[in-house]
Amino acid sequence: MKESDLHFFMDSTSNYFLEITGEKVVTGIPYLKAMEPVVLEYTGIIGISGRRKGSVYITSTAAMLKELAGIILGSDDIKEDECKDLIGEIANTISGNVRQAYGSDFMISVPVVIKGVAEDIHLPEEIQSFVIPLNWREHRSFLVVCLE
Amino acid sequence: MKSENKSWEESFKQAFSSFQTELDGLHKELEREKEKNRSFSEIVSEGIFFLNSAFYIQQGYTQALETIIDETDLTNINFVDLLAHRVPDNVIQQTAEYLEFMFRSDLDEETINELNQLENIEFYYKDQWGFWTTTHFLSFRFKRVYEEDNIVALICSVRDISREEKLHHKLDEFEKNTKKQMERLVNILHVKPALLQEFIQLIKRELEVINQLLKNPDNNNNYNKMIQSLQRSARYILNNAMLLDLKFFAANTQEFLDEVDKLRSRKNISGTDFVPLVLNFSELRLMLEEIQELTLRLEHFSSSIRTTRRYESKLLMKSLGRMVDALSTETHKKIRLIHSGFDSLTIPYEHQQLVKELLFSFTRFIILYHSETPEARRSSNMNPEVTIEISSSLSRKHFDFVVKHDGRLQSLERIVQKKIDETADAGGSEYDSEIVSQLGTEISQLFFTPVNLIKDENDNEDDGSLVSMELVKKKLAMYGGKTRIVFTSELSTEYHITIPFKSNP
Incomplete structure (x- = not known):
């Protein structure tokens, strides 16, 4: 993993929040993912293959997604499905940006959304994963990047 | 008339029977042929298929193709579309171009074949959730099929070369x-x-x-x-x-x-x-x-x-010397390290790491906190170079070493001055032995008390060496070791460290 890769994913996520909400997301200090799971209520995952392999996922709480969806939809009544759609959309945005930035010799999968706190998200063990905490308003979510 | 009819009927029957026999024979032959093809298709480990000029897979491909691609019913499936999400986009694009060239009779087949991007390609397989779970290395080859000088199709073969490719990668x-x-x-x-x-x-x-x-x-x-x-x-x-x-x-x-x-x-x-x-x-x-x-x-x-202990012994002094050089440059101080009196070979095996840590921590501490810059020393009529001398000795019960230096003791001087002032205020004598003894104790405490107590409140610079000293001191205590400070002259200070044998924490 290169410095520019990690910066790219951080900036990409940060820009999404800024564009959608007009507010910056505060990225915390990245750290190395160990054995302990980093999974919240909703998770959007994309796979990366081709010249370099890996996975990227964003995991968030229902509360944060509801507040975010509220801003986008202008409503307070946010259903579970809308939370799922939103986490999928965030993952999709990251995926789109990756596709744009990394070129066509990379393969980016369609985002897969998981609802509910899974035991963990299985990532390739031989590649070091980095966890980037994202703080938006009083909420915290995580971006996990695993790329060889 | 009747006999003519009968003869015609018999002839017809014979002819029909002959046709029927021939037809049955053909059916049987077809069945045999089909069976042969099926067996052949099942036996062949390569996927063999035909592509038309629109790149559609033709009927009659071998069974292995479905196994290799992990898809069924491939007849009339566009080959280029089949590659989507299985190989990178740029490979798909280049393959489409390559196949188009393969159908152009004005281009040399051998030359065009060099453009084949699928000759050795990592092929991705998805699971039910859409994740890429496995990959195989596949090798596709394409050859033109001619009919009256026209290219009517491409005969293609694909085989799984994962085993050799993975071994090659490994x-x-x-x-x-x-x-x-x-x-x-x-x-x-x-x-x-x-x-x-x-x-x-x-x-x-x-x-x-x-x-x-x-x-x-x-x-x-x-x-x-x-x-x-x-x-x-x-x-x-x-x-x-x-x-x-x-x-x-x-x-x-x-x-x-x-x-x-x-x-x-x-x-x-x-x-x-x-x-x-x-x-x-x-x-x-x-x-x-x-x-x-x-x-x-x-x-x-x-x-x-x-390696020999003699080599390790040299190494210790070399490392210490390197650290002194690095810190001298960093802090713009002149330091001379004398270690001729230190015999690394006498360090008990079980305390080698501890002694090394102590040596490094003390030396570092002295350079950072008790050594002046050459200018400051010159202005005090002192040798611009601070000397740090280490020596060791061995007795029956313990290993001892001494770290001596002629740098200043700024913090200690402050305490000494404070005590002298307090004593003077109380009307006592500056040379009262009790006070001197008390000073010694306090100086020892100063050196071995938590750093936040000796750090100047206005001093924001903490490079970590003070806390490292504390850790080493704790470790020394765990080993039952002792240390004391001795002022041998006005110009130098000695730290005496004693580590008893067989004293593991």
């Missing part, structure tokens, strides 16, 4: 790693396995400290304290790596330390500023794992290739 990887591991092996061979094990444990612990610091930073995003702790840990790791002359590890730790220094000098630090540092940290962890792996491999024949 070999490449192995060769690459072997070179790196050999370099590292050469770099660690001189270190005794026990010392290396101790190093691994110490560094593992310190890396975990760093990991926790990164993982649980101050909630108020006040990173200064955390950066100081990172610096302290990095220096500790660096000193230990230098002690064992693990060059590659020391070099990487230095890079980490440089990143910490960059953060220190930065204003308004955010999480993204830590990216290079975190990546560096990841490298360090990986490197330690490699050392550990190498140590395990070395374990069974380490005794035969172990």
Whole structure:
């Protein structure tokens, strides 16, 4: 993993929040993912293959997604499905940006959304994963990047 | 008429029967042929199929194609579309162009074949959730099929070359790693396995400290304290790596330390500023794992290739000298290290790491806090060079060593002055033996009390060496060791350290 890769994913996520909400997301200090799971209520995952392999996922709480969806939809009544759609959309945005930035010799999968706190998200063990905490308003979510 | 009809009927029957027999024969032949083809298709391990000029897979492909592609009913499926999400987009695009060229009779087939991107391609397979779970290396080959000088189709073959390809990759990887591991092996061979094990444990612990610091930073995003702790840990790791002359590890730790220094000098630090540092940290962890792996491999024949203690002894002084040089340059001070009276060979085996840590910590402490710049010393009519002299001795019950220096004792002087003033105010004599004794105790306490108590409130510079000293002091106490400060003359101070034998914590 290169410095520019990690910066790219951080900036990409940060820009999404800024564009959608007009507010910056505060990225915390990245750290190395160990054995302990980093999974919240909703998770959007994309796979990366081709010249370099890996996975990227964003995991968030229902509360944060509801507040975010509220801003986008202008409503307070946010259903579970809308939370799922939103986490999928965030993952999709990251995926789109990756596709744009990394070129066509990379393969980016369609985002897969998981609802509910899974035991963990299985990532390739031989590649070091980095966890980037994202703080938006009083909420915290995580971006996990695993790329060889 | 009747007989004519009968004859015609018989002829018809005979003819019909003959046709029927022939038809049955043809049916049987067709069935046999089909069976033969089916058997052939099942036996052939290569996927063989035909593509028309629109790149559609034609009927009659071999069974192996479905197995290799992991798809059924491939007849009339567009081959280029089949590649989507299985190979990178640029490969798909180039393959479409290549196939178009293959149908152009004005282009030479052999030349065009060089454009085949699928000759050795990693093919991705998805699971039910849409994740790429497995990959296989496939080799596709294409050949023109002519009919009256016109290219009517392409006969294509695909075979799974994963086994040989993966072995090839493994070999490449192995060769690459072997070179790196050999370099590292050469770099660690001189270190005794026990010392290396101790190093691994110490560094593992310190890396975990760093990991926790990164993982649980101050909630108020006040990173200064955390950066100081990172610096302290990095220096500790660096000193230990230098002690064992693990060059590659020391070099990487230095890079980490440089990143910490960059953060220190930065204003308004955010999480993204830590990216290079975190990546560096990841490298360090990986490197330690490699050392550990190498140590395990070395374990069974380490005794035969172990270096001599004489070499290790030289190494200790060399490392200490290197640290003195580095710190002198960094702090713009002139330091002379004398170690002719120190015999590393007499350090008890079980205390080697402890003695090394103590030597490094004391020397570092003296350079940073008790040594003046050459200008300051010149203005006090002193030799611009601070001398640090180390010596050792061995008795039946303990190992002793002395660290002597002629630098200033700024903090101590402050206490001495304070005591003298207090005594004078109380009407006592400056030379009262009780006071002198009390001073000695307090000076000892000063040296061995937590750093926050001796640190100047206005002094924001903490390079971590004070806290490192504390850790080493605690370790010394765990081993039942003792230390005392002796003023041999007005110009020099001695730290006497005693470590009893067989005193493990």
